[in-house]
Amino acid sequence: MTAQPVPHAGGAPMTRKRERAAWGFVAPALIAIGVFFAIPVFAALLLSLTDFDIYALADIGNMRFVGLQNYERLFTNPLFWGAMKNTGLFAVLGVPLSIATSLGAAVILNARVVKWRPLWRVMFFAPYVTTLVATAVLWNYLLHTRYGVINWAISSVGLQPVDWLGDPSTSIPAILMFVVWKIFGYNMLIFLAVLQTVPDDLYEAARIDGAGPWKQFRHVTLPAIAPTLLLVSIISVAGFFQLFAEPYVMTQGGPAQSTVTVLYFMYEEGFKWWNLGSASAVAFVLFLCILAVTLVQLAVAKRVGAYE
């Protein structure tokens, strides 16, 4: 410590010293973010304009700039479009399904007459913190055609067993069952937190006006959670666009490529075939899709908000 008399806090030398200390606090984090996040992201853009492949991995001299060729080739590749279609399906089905489940569970848990609410809250959330790969392996067995518990339940009500992960028409719904089971607790907690801020008087007033449960939900609950609904759906879309471990563990992209997602396609292109240039182009297309969907949702929300 300096023994000099300090003039008073806020003096010029003091401010400079404090500024230096502040930089000491933020510099390590900013450098790490710069080196391990920002540079790789920009480098990915450059890499996507090269033909970086396994030969370039051995000797960087084999790499050439090829302009937009990777993108052109991607857009004429049926496998890539298949991955885009599958990812789109996952998102289009999965986002409403998972949000509806979360919201349904939240509305039920928000009712005062339900017993042991804090306990259920934690329990319903628990699958979210479990290890994705482990629970994906677990669901593989639950979905087993012959010995799976799910087909057992189905057959006990007299229906035919389903070849969940072996049939291209049921593989996406099967994976979605697992994903919804695993993640619905997350958005449920967010909805619950918001529902708890809705004053009871509002429901009371609606009831006095003769509104049933559905009308109460439509005119009291829904307006209260609308902004949260938007936020949650944006985050969910981004999440469903980044499915990877689920198809990797449960189906390896099959059957008949029906569960190859964009990120799975990128992984195979990059780390199985070592076409890192082309894989970077995939990464960028994925990013632009997420960005586009986010912007559209924000625009729609603004439009809807203007009407109300």
Added chain:
Amino acid sequence: MKLRPILLNVAVAAIALLVLFPLAWMLSVSFMSTGEASAFPPPLLPKVWTLEHYRDLFVSQGMGRYLWNSFALATLGTVLALLFTVPAGYAFAKLRFRGRERIFQILVGALVVPAQIGTLPLFLMLKSMGLVNTYAGALVPWLASIFGLFLVRQYALSIPDEMLEAARIDGASEGQIFRRVVLPTLQPIVVTLALFVFLGSWNDFLWPLIILTDQSNYTLPVALAALSREHVQDVELMMASAVITVAPVLILFLALQRYYIRGMLAGSVKG
């Protein structure tokens, strides 16, 4: 009037069954003898309880090694993430420096960029540094957590300036203020962030799959994915390895769930 409470409680019980059944089944099957679970109708409890699969996993499948890798990486990742993000989050909330608002805006914008985009160049970068297939390579992404920085900043905003000023007038240096005044007040959010990083690292799959190429360095999820391709038929063995993988994080979460849920809501509802 009496019907509604009954219906709601039944609905909650039904959801609880759907949520918990898979985990209970996993635990139960892990104690069954080899081949027992492959039957119709699927048995729910073992005829004879056995620990043979757990023994097999540790004795001949190298599970101890994977468990250690996961534990070491999650612990180191947590320590590093805290060292990098807690001081920075505090500084962004409470210390004035040139360009603070500007840099913060850029970081907010960067939040929409998924980290996966930089995966390929990051791999090449670490390869040129000789860090592929090392702990260091696996730890790198946890240093650059913008989310963690935000979480700490949000919380640190509530520290009263008067408290910091009082310490400054007493002649404390900024480093001393951070250690003696700021850190104790930040304790809850530090626990939350530590929990997030530990669970995040433990459960992470894509990055360790890419960067840890040698089997002896595999973390549990990577080992599990490889094991499940080799042992598809061994339901009981696979369920035992899933239990070993899931149990530590589930227990940790249940023990510290208050911190987890509070932090999660602070990070998403407010902003």
